[in-house]
Amino acid sequence: MRSLRVLGVDPGLTRCGVGIVEGFVGRPLDLVDVGVVRTPSDLDLAKRLLRLERALDEIVVRQRPDVVAVERVFSQHNVRTVMGTAQASGIAMLVAARHGIPVQLHTPSEVKAAVTGSGRADKAQVAAMVTRLLRLDAPPKxxxxxxxxxLAICHIWRGAAQNRLAAAVAAAGAAR
Amino acid sequence: MRSLRVLGVDPGLTRCGVGIVEGFVGRPLDLVDVGVVRTPSDLDLAKRLLRLERALDEIVVRQRPDVVAVERVFSQHNVRTVMGTAQASGIAMLVAARHGIPVQLHTPSEVKAAVTGSGRADKAQVAAMVTRLLRLDAPPKxxxxxxxxxLAICHIWRGAAQNRLAAAVAAAGAAR
Structure with missing residues (x-):
């Protein structure tokens, strides 16, 4: 099984989290890169989107991920900031599509469930598991x-589960 | 007073309205171009955003507007489609910023009030006034x-009102 390099994007205008993880199921995962793209809140919205696009484009060109995993944004919570979050996620998807890289969306609870076993885990628990799974000295800040x-870890694991399911279905079909 | 060329964008993924109007207050306005960018609803979201970006970029390069006026999206109504609308508006702002063109947002009621005199006008009334103001043979479809x-008309008129206000304030300050 080929190793997968996934860019996870936690979309936001003030802080957009970016993390690249490489690996596959059943083996320890590797941290490739992690960081946060910030845009000043007093800057014109259009210019903030442009800065975010340039930063994400630079990361994609430099790191060449196989997949971009973006958090699925919901409109029901945090109405004040959700428009900016939706626009930031759109920019991330746009940049991926421009480079021909497939995009996958994962919900916050799918991500939490993937890395902690519970879809209701809090941020500290998620950070603790990310630290452990990537064998880091301290939680990423x-x-x-x-x-x-x-998000990137979730993608590697969920993708593998989906692939196993698809393989099982195909095998069952072939056995008939 | 210099004539202003404004690209109005009614953001959407399935249909994104684009209209270019040129003129200034007190003179008949001119229609430069109008159309709709469509992206197929069965296409991957990231690819729809990319198609929209390319279409808008092509229009901006070809028509060189002085300003891009985008409808301000609210998250409270039409929750199902609002995320796509927010992302489409983000793409429009991004394209403008990339070309160094200023972006202005106008709310739907500001637009309705500007062209019909009432912020609660319906779509038919808006279309009728646009047809009259631009001296068209039939309402744009x-x-x-x-x-x-x-949106473009609203921008030309609101901008002028804001400029007159700023000029009056400056004149009052100078007279003291």
């Missing part, structure tokens, strides 16, 4: 960076 | 195209 890594 | 033209 800020929380957005840890969340981006959790 | 679909409604998204008419809305985009209304």
């Amino acid at each position: 800020p929380a957005d960076a840890a969340d981006a890594l959790a | 679909p409604a998204d195209a008419a809305d985009a033209l209304a």
Whole structure:
């Protein structure tokens, strides 16, 4: 099984978490890169989107991920900031599509369940598991960076589960 | 007073209205271009955003607007489609910023009030006024195209009002 390099993006305008993880199921995962893209809140919204696009484009060109995993944004909570979050996630998807890289969305509870076993885990628990799974000395800071890594890990594991399921279905079909 | 060329964008993923109007207050306005960018709803979201970006970029390069006026998206209504609308508006802002073109947001009621005199006007009323103000033979179709033209008209008129206010304030200060 080929190793997968996944860029996780926790979308946001003030802080956009980016984390790259490489690996596959059943083997220890490797941290490739982690960081946060910030844009000043007093800057024009259009210019903030442009800065975010340039930063994400630079990361994609430099790191060449196989997949970009983006947190699925819901409109029901945090109405004040959700528009900016939706726009930031759109920029991340756009940059991936421009480079021909597939995009996958994962919900916050899917991510939490993947890395902690519980879809209701808190941020500290997610950060603790990311630290352990990637064998880091300390939890990545800020929380957005840890969340981006959790997204990437979630993608590697969920993708594998989906692949196993698809393989099982195909095998069952072939056996008939 | 220099004539202003405004690109109005009524953001959407399935249909994104684009309309370019040129003119200034007190003179008849001119229609430069109008249309709708469509992306197939069965296409991957990231690829829809990429198609929209390319279409808008092509329009901006070809028409060189002085300003891009985008409808301000609210998260409270139409929760199902609002995320796509927010992302489409983000793409429009991004494209403008990339070309160094200023972006201005106008709310739907500001647009309606500007072209019909009432912030509660319906779509037919807006389309009728756009048709009259631009001296067209028939209302632009679909409604998204008419809305985009209304946004551009709104921008030209609101901008002028804001400029007059600023000039009056400056004059009052100078007279003291």
